Amino acid sequence: MSTNNPIYKIAIVGPESTGKSTMSKYLADYYHTIWVPEYAREYCERLTADPTIEDEVNMFYGQLKLEEELLPEANKILICDTTFITVKIWSDQLFGYTPDEVLQKLPDHFYDLYLLLDIDMPWEHDPLRNFPDMREHFMEVWHTELKAINANYVVISGLNQQRYDCAVAAIDNFLNSFQ
Numbered sequence: 001m002s003t004n005n006p007i008y009k010i011a012i013v014g015p016e017s018t019g020k021s022t023m024s025k026y027l028a029d030y031y032h033t034i035w036v037p038e039y040a041r042e043y044c045e046r047l048t049a050d051p052t053i054e055d056e057v058n059m060f061y062g063q064l065k066l067e068e069e070l071l072p073e074a075n076k077i078l079i080c081d082t083t084f085i086t087v088k089i090w091s092d093q094l095f096g097y098t099p100d101e102v103l104q105k106l107p108d109h110f111y112d113l114y115l116l117l118d119i120d121m122p123w124e125h126d127p128l129r130n131f132p133d134m135r136e137h138f139m140e141v142w143h144t145e146l147k148a149i150n151a152n153y154v155v156i157s158g159l160n161q162q163r164y165d166c167a168v169a170a171i172d173n174f175l176n177s178f179q
Contacts, residue, residue, distance in 0.1 A: 007071060007074045007076065007077065007078050008076065008077045008078070008112045008113070008174075008175070009077070009078050009080060009110070009111045009112050009113075010027070010077050010078065010079050010080065010111070010112065010113050010114075010115065010171060010174075011080045011082070011083045011111040011113070011114045011115070012024045012027070012079065012080065012081050012082065012115050012117065012167075013082060013083055013085065013086070013114055013115070013116055013117070013142060013146075014116050014117035014118070014119070014138075014139070014142060015117075015119055015134075015135045015138035015139050015142065016123075016135070016138070017121070017122075017123045017124050017135070018117035018118065018119060018121060019117055019121060019163065020038070020081050020082060020117055021037065021038060021041075021081050023115070023117060023156075023163070023164070023167060024036075024037070024079050024080070024081035026164050026167075027079045027164075027167060027168070027171065028079045030164075030168060031075070031076070031077055031079070031171070032075055033074050033075040033076065033077050033078065033079060034070055034073045034074050034075070034078065034079070035070075035078075035079035035080070035081060036063075036066055036067045036070050036078065036079070036080045036081060037066070037081050038063070038081045038082045038086075039059055039062040039063040039065075039066050040059040040062075040063065040082070040086065040087075040090075043055070043058065043059050043062055044059075051094070053091060053095050053099060056087050056090060056091045056094075056095070056098075056099070056102070057087075057099050057101065057102060059087055060084055060087040060102050060105075063082070063083075063084060063086075063087070064084065064105075064109070067080060077171070077175075080111065083109070083111060083114075084102070084105070084106055084109050085106065085145050085146075085149075087102055088102060088103070088106065088145065089138070089141055089142070089145060093141075106149075107149070111151070112152065112174070113152050113153070113154070113170070113171065113174045114146055114151050114152065114153035114154070115153070115154055115156050115167055115170055115171075116139075116142055116143070116146065116153050116154070116155045116156065117155075117156050117163075118139070118155055118156060118157040118158075119135040119136065119138075119139050120157050120158070120159070121159055121163070123135070152174075154170040156170065
């Protein structure tokens with residue numbers, strides 16, 4: 001459990017087109033709580049050019065603010081559609097580095113459990129998705145990043161209801177470990 005917070009923070013992460021937003025909505029409904037949408041999606045929809053490194057920093061702070069605003073509305077758990085690590089992954093991929101201010105603040109933002117969504121579901125086109133042929137690469141990047149912070153994470157595989165059931169089982173196992 002987060003040291004400064006009585007709410008368990010559950011992060012839904014993974015490569016593009018793995019169903020993070022859909023999973024976040026499902027889990028929030030299932031657990032009768034609230035979920036934090038991906039700030040970067042709305043931010044990028046408003047851009048008129050490719051994102052810059054400054055945009056990545058803005059997305060980092062925007063996600064942080066959105067999460068802080070929604071946290072008081074959570075019921076025992078807060079479901080987070082992506083995390084700040086996403087900014088690091090995209091900054092490294094697109095620009096070859098992550099700004100120091102993001103790197104310095106990443107360790108301050110703890111999640112109790114990460115659900116890493118597997119790439120076993122079909123790719124769905126979306127104008128904001130860029131790398132359909134690099135899903136395996138990004139899955140490995142996610143493993144690397146989560147291991148680097150000693151994250152408590154579970155890979156969630158399967159299609160349709162099976163995928164949701166695996167996610168619920170992972171969260172239930174996590175929650176039951178405190179009883």
